[in-house]
Amino acid sequence: MPIGEGGHGLSGGQRQLVALARCLLLRPRILLMDEPTSSMDLQTEHEFLRRMAHVTQGQTLVVATHRLSVLDLVDRIVVMDGDGKVFLDGPKDTVLARLRGAASNEPNEQAVPA
8 A cells, every 4th residue: 555645545543653653762751642542443542552551651641532441541630621620630540430420420311300
């Protein structure tokens, strides 16, 4: 498969992987990733996360994501509210437990009589 200028000929996920690989070659002390697996299929995402866990040891990793699976890479979670203010901050397990507790306490719209 020929690859053209700007990654022409590559899928979105392939372009994403090439960009991440180029960044990782520099071994930055701090790595910021915004939705790093957004264009990957589930199999590629799983393999990427497995490898990233080893490659990023000893690095500070800041990740913005909506995917729970990506949180396997982090030790700490900071949750921002809609106004950009810190809503929760702490160890991953603590923050996830609080989020699960908050979600289970929310009223279920389907349970409310019409």
